[in-house]
Amino acid sequence: MIALLLILTLFYMAALLIISRGINRLPQPAAAGDPLPFISVIVAARNEAGHITALLESLGRQDYPREQHEIILVDDASTDGTAEKIEKWINANPRSTIRLIHSQGREGVVSPKKHALTQGITSARGEILLFTDADCQPPSSWISTLRAAFHQEVGMVVGYSPYEIPQPTTLGQRFLALESLSLAALAAGTTGLGRPATCTGRNLGYRKSVWLQVNGFEPIAGFVSGDDDLFLKQVLDRTSWRIVYALDPGAIVPTRLLDSGKAFLRQRLRHASKGFYYGWKMSCILALAWLFNLLLLVCAISSLFSPALFLWVWAAWTGKAAAELLLLIRFARPMQRLQTLATFPQAEVAHVLYVVLFGALGPLTRVRWKETAAHANPLNR
Secondary structure, three states, X not given: OHHHHHHHHHHHHHHXXXXXHHHOOOOOOOOOOOOOOOEEEEXXXXXXOOOHHHHHHHHHOOOOOXXXXXXXXXXXXXOOOHHHHHHHHHHHOOOOOEEEEEOOOOOOOOOHHHHHHHHHHHHOOOOEEEEOOOOEOOOOOHHHHHHHOOOOOEEEEEOOOOEEEOOOXXXXXXXXXXXXXXXXXXXXXXXXXXXXXXXXXXXXXXXXXXXXXXXXXXXXXXXOOOOOHHHHHHHHHHOOOEEEEOOOHHHOOOEEOOOOHHHHHHHHHHHHOOHHHOOHHHHHHHHHHHHHHHHHHXXXXXXXXXXXXXXXXXXXXXXXHHHHHHHHHHHHOOOOOHHHHHHHHHHHHHHHHHHHHHHHHHHHOOOOEOOEOOOOOOOOO
């Protein structure tokens, strides 16, 4: 068992070192084009009355030329006054580029969010589409910075969206911020290697022609979520467009901290529930990573009763932590988020149990979009 643990540790460390090098391969932003492309920002919102005004204010302060962008808010049958708040804001800011549409025909669809986004995309005038969520607050430079990543051969741009609203104060909130940084580092490194592993719909952009080329969300319509990472897989597997990561602090889109432990569990299970859809190669990599963490956990527990194992477990855990920290530093430094690593020692202790638990429960989980119940569908992940 120890021999297998050490072998998996070496493979794990090597993989993270390779991913770290991928961050160095990310392209520099393109020079401003002339004329600038018309850009459409699309946000699907359901019952976000408490957050929507902050989003509108953030989107209304974008420094991208007013005549060259539009912002489409799609109200997904909100029942808390979200649509009314959007209309009130638009009326009070008649020069804004924001417009509201209402999602139609959501009944009976497996994924109301993708259904709402589809209606926003269909009505969009821009060739470049940018996406965020209603509980986010993009900086004024967001549209301009993401646009700079769209080189001629680039069809999709992935961005970083940390949990920073409000600033994390408790240990749990700082763990959440660190996990968000970890996933972003993984996304950036694998994107630099040409095989992006994940992305988030809170900070994402792609060409409308790319969306049409892969038949929109239709191939992944049986999943409640997946408008981001599963769509990324479609673009990667079915097109020749290049995918890049926006390694620029000006492209960071802060999002709100989850408001409860229940919300955290639900979100993480939803993310983990799609593991088997990533294709056999990625599924095998995820399975090996899960097996490594499981074996490390089992050996750590066994070492409590067999002191002879302790040194080997300590060596494996130290190697794992060192490789992870290197990757995080490689990403956090250019993104000006080194302070997020302050809780790394404490989080490292909990990380193994976290991976084992959610990796095991995720594929068995049925998920939902906001208060919408999941439909009985074998692909309902």
